[in-house]
Amino acid sequence: GQNIDQPTEMTATEGAIVQINCTYQTSGFNGLFWYQQHAGEAPTFLSYNVLDGLEEKGRFSSFLSRSKGYSYLLLKELQMKDSASYLCAGEDSNYQLIWGAGTKLIIKP
Amino acid sequence: GAVVSQHPSRVICKSGTSVKIECRSLDFQATTMFWYRQFPKQSLMLMATSNEGSKATYEQGVEKDKFLINHASLTLSTLTVTSAHPEDSSFYICSARDGSGRQFFGPGTRLTVL
Numbered sequence: 001g002q003n004i005d006q007p008t009e010m011t012a013t014e015g016a017i018v019q020i021n022c023t024y025q026t027s028g029f030n031g032l033f034w035y036q037q038h039a040g041e042a043p044t045f046l047s048y049n050v051l052d053g054l055e056e057k058g059r060f061s062s063f064l065s066r067s068k069g070y071s072y073l074l075l076k077e078l079q080m081k082d083s084a085s086y087l088c089a090g091e092d093s094n095y096q097l098i099w100g101a102g103t104k105l106i107i108k109p
Numbered sequence: 110g111a112v113v114s115q116h117p118s119r120v121i122c123k124s125g126t127s128v129k130i131e132c133r134s135l136d137f138q139a140t141t142m143f144w145y146r147q148f149p150k151q152s153l154m155l156m157a158t159s160n161e162g163s164k165a166t167y168e169q170g171v172e173k174d175k176f177l178i179n180h181a182s183l184t185l186s187t188l189t190v191t192s193a194h195p196e197d198s199s200f201y202i203c204s205a206r207d208g209s210g211r212q213f214f215g216p217g218t219r220l221t222v223l
Binding site: 030031033035040041042043044045048087091096097099100101102 | 143152153155158200202210211212213214215216217
């Protein structure tokens with residue numbers, strides 16, 4: 001079956017670093033997306049990984065290991081506005097997204 | 110980055126009426142658009158995949174006669190909720206896929222059926 005697993009909730013301190021992990025099983029695999037979703041809003045695109053390795057984009061980086069079915073989103077220099085849900089989604093061979101339930105990230109001062 | 114708009118952003122209607130939601134890709138052509146529904150505190154649920162010029166593909170459990178999808182052009186898809194009932198109240202979100210395969214989401218439409 002197809003499945004995406006990520007932690008339900010994480011807590012981190014302002015200014016620190018946090019890593020949100022995601023493991024996936026999909027029918028075929030094209031790539032992996034990370035989205036940020038603030039409460040009551042639609043998701044916003046963060047990253048799309050197709051190849052193995054780390055892709056850095058400002059304070060956010062995303063890593064993919066296709067052989068391990070594993071990805072993580074790394075957030076550095078955390079700010080209060082980073083409090084949100086972070087959604088991991090695997091793209092299967094039919095180009096459809098298989099969504100994780102999201103990780104609620106709570107940032108404390 | 111690519112922008113996707115939705116209209117209206119919020120709608121309140123009486124039970125039994127129909128509501129049309131528009132989804133537009135503003136600065137790119139989208140051969141494929143997706144319609145999602147999100148209930149409070151739940152994950153996004155794909156309702157249907159809409160390809161320009163062809164019939165939409167609905168996910169299991171989604172009534173195609175109730176949720177009418179029209180993808181008339183490369184920049185516009187519409188979702189019509191026919192004969193809406195209170196249980197249809199939800200957050201409806203569209204997304205559009207660009208040429209590189211990335212999906213960009215619209216801001217969502219909050220539907221409340223009284």
